[in-house]
Amino acid sequence: MTLLREAVGQALREARTSQERTLRDVARQARVSLGYLSEVERGQKEASSELLNSICESLGLSLASLMAGVSQELKVRESAKLSVVDAA
Amino acid sequence: MTLLREAVGQALREARTSQERTLRDVARQARVSLGYLSEVERGQKEASSELLNSICESLGLSLASLMAGVSQELKVRESAKLSVVDAA
Numbered sequence: 001m002t003l004l005r006e007a008v009g010q011a012l013r014e015a016r017t018s019q020e021r022t023l024r025d026v027a028r029q030a031r032v033s034l035g036y037l038s039e040v041e042r043g044q045k046e047a048s049s050e051l052l053n054s055i056c057e058s059l060g061l062s063l064a065s066l067m068a069g070v071s072q073e074l075k076v077r078e079s080a081k082l083s084v085v086d087a088a
Numbered sequence: 089m090t091l092l093r094e095a096v097g098q099a100l101r102e103a104r105t106s107q108e109r110t111l112r113d114v115a116r117q118a119r120v121s122l123g124y125l126s127e128v129e130r131g132q133k134e135a136s137s138e139l140l141n142s143i144c145e146s147l148g149l150s151l152a153s154l155m156a157g158v159s160q161e162l163k164v165r166e167s168a169k170l171s172v173v174d175a176a
Contacts, residue, residue: 001144001151003137046136049091056089063089064162071159074152 002077004070006043008052011069013041015059030058090165092158094131096140099157101129103147118146 016026027037032051039045040055047055056063104114115125120139127133128143135143144151 001141004140004151004155005137007155046134048134049093052092053089062162062166063092064159064166067092067095067155067159067162071152071155074150074155078150078152 002074003043004074005040005046007070007073007077008047008066009041009043011066011073012037012055012059014069015061015066016041019059021059026055026058030054090162091131092162093128093134095158095161095165096135096154097129097131099154099161100125100143100147102157103149103154104129107147109147114143114146118142 016023023034023037023041027034030037030051031054036045036051037055040047040051052066053063056066104111111122111125111129115122118125118139119142124133124139125143128135128139140154141151144154
């Protein structure tokens with residue numbers, strides 16, 4: 001199964017890059033370290049719920065809309081895996 | 089803003105109780121401690137992505153479907169908060 005932190009990291013990175021913003025900018029505004037945000041985006045660190053909210057605020061996103069994107073992404077990944085199983 | 093771990097905990101508890109299963113049963117099958125699962129359900133502990141997947145498997149849920157429920161719950165909570173603000 002996909003890991004939640006990977007799907008969350010991907011959604012955060014997509015939101016940030018679609019706004020053409022740097023890690024440094026978003027991290028500063030969210031009051032998290034650049035290294036922390038970078039690890040979260042790469043799915044290497046679990047974001048605490050509190051810091052995830054700070055990052056969402058910095059991106060002008062509600063947690064609900066971030067998680068709607070995450071849930072869609074997880075669906076796509078699960079369908080892709082099922083297709084591989086079907087084809088095997 | 090609502091905390092993600094609270095919405096995840098609520099969704100896990102709803103899935104478990106709708107299956108009429110005990111904390112002990114789900115925890116044992118997911119190979120997590122009963123105390124850990126209880127704290128996760130109450131939104132007091134962040135579940136690691138790995139253990140969240142184990143808990144989902146134990147509940148026969150995909151991560152995608154759990155997170156679809158979480159995303160819906162977050163939307164409802166945000167709308168409720170907006171209504172309170174509108175009424176003020």
